[in-house]
Amino acid sequence: MSFLTVSNVHHTYFSTETATEALNDINLSISKGEFVSFIGPSGCGKTTLLSIIAGLFKPTFGSVQIENQEVYGNTDLSIGYMLQQDYLFPWKTIEENITLGLKLLKGGKKGHGNVASALLSDVGLPPVEKKYPTELSGGMRQRVALARTLAVDPKILLLDEPFSALDYQSKLKLEDLVSNKLREYGKTAILVTHDLGEAIAMSDRIFLFSARPGRLHQTFEVPQELRVLTPFEARAHSSYSSLFQTIWKELESLE
Numbered sequence: 516m517s518f519l520t521v522s523n524v525h526h527t528y529f530s531t532e533t534a535t536e537a538l539n540d541i542n543l544s545i546s547k548g549e550f551v552s553f554i555g556p557s558g559c560g561k562t563t564l565l566s567i568i569a570g571l572f573k574p575t576f577g578s579v580q581i582e583n584q585e586v587y588g589n590t591d592l593s594i595g596y597m598l599q600q601d602y603l604f605p606w607k608t609i610e611e612n613i614t615l616g617l618k619l620l621k622g623g624k625k626g627h628g629n630v631a632s633a634l635l636s637d638v639g640l641p642p643v644e645k646k647y648p649t650e651l652s653g654g655m656r657q658r659v660a661l662a663r664t665l666a667v668d669p670k671i672l673l674l675d676e677p678f679s680a681l682d683y684q685s686k687l688k689l690e691d692l693v694s695n696k697l698r699e700y701g702k703t704a705i706l707v708t709h710d711l712g713e714a715i716a717m718s719d720r721i722f723l724f725s726a727r728p729g730r731l732h733q734t735f736e737v738p739q740e741l742r743v744l745t746p747f748e749a750r751a752h753s754s755y756s757s758l759f760q761t762i763w764k765e766l767e768s769l770e
C-alpha cells in the first residue's frame with residue numbers, strides 16, 4: 516500500500532516577467548519504511564518537489580498525500596526536514612535545540628532534557644547538551660540536527676543534501692548513522708542528492724528525473740544484497756558498481 520502518493524504534480528514559478536516550469540506531471544508512490552532518493556541534472560526540480568512534499572507550498576497543479584491525507588495545509592502531519600546546513604539556533608544550547616520542536620508540539624513539560632540526552636547518545640554524541648552549536652564540529656552539528664528531527668517522531672524524513680557540506684570522512688559516517696537510525700525507527704525517507712554513489716548506498720529505490728522541466732525519467736530498484744548492507748559496506752560490493760554504471764549512463768544522456 517502506498518504511504519506517500521504524488522499525483523500529477525506540475526509546478527511553474529511565476530515572476531512579473533518570467534515563468535519557469537520546474538516540474539511536469541510527476542506521479543510516484545512510496546511505501547511505508549522505504550528509503551528513496553531523487554537524482555537528476557542540476558535544476559531539474561528535486562528541491563521543488565521535496566518542498567511540495569513537505570507542504571511548504573502548493574503545486575501549480577496536482578496533489579501530494581501521506582496516508583491519504585493531503586499534505587498542503589495539514590497541520591497534523593509531522594514532517595522532518597534535514598538540510599545541507601544544520602540551522603541550529605546559535606543562542607540556544609544543544610538540549611534546547613533538540614527539544615524545541617518537542618516543546619512546540621507537546622508544551623513545556625519537564626523531562627524533555629532526558630529525551631535530549633538519550634537522543635544524543637543514540638546519534639553517537641557525548642553528553643554535549645549544555646554546549647552551544649558553535650562549540651561543535653560540522654559533523655557533530657549534523658548529528659544534533661538528526662537528533663532534533665527524530666525527537667518529534669516525524670511520519671517522514673526529507674533529506675535535502677544533508678551530507679554535502681561535510682568532509683568526506685564525516686559524510687561516510689553520517690550516511691551510516693542516518694541509514695541505521697532510520698531503519699531502527701522504521702522511518703520513511705526521501706533523499707535529494709547530487710552524489711549518485713550516496714543514493715545507491717543508502718536507498719531502496721532511486722527516482723531519476725529528466726532535465727528541467729523535471730519529469731520522472733526512470734526508477735531503479737536497488738538490489739536486495741545492497742540493501743542489507745550499511746552504506747559504507749555497500750560501496751565495496753560488486754552490485755554497487757554495476758548499478759552505478761547503469762544509472763550514470765542514463766544520467767549522462769539527460770545532461
Ligand SMILES: Nc1ncnc2c1ncn2[C@@H]1O[C@H](COP(=O)(O)OP(=O)(O)OP(=O)(O)O)[C@@H](O)[C@H]1O
Pocket residue numbers: 528529535536537556557558559560561562563564727
Ligand atoms: N523561487 C523560485 N523562483 C523562480 N524559479 C525558481 C525558484 N526556485 C527554483 N527555481 C527554478 O526552478 C528550477 C528547479 O529548481 P530546484 O532547486 O527545484 O532544482 P534542483 O533539481 O533541486 O536543483 P539543484 O540540483 O541545482 O539543487 C530551476 O530552474 C530553478 O532555477
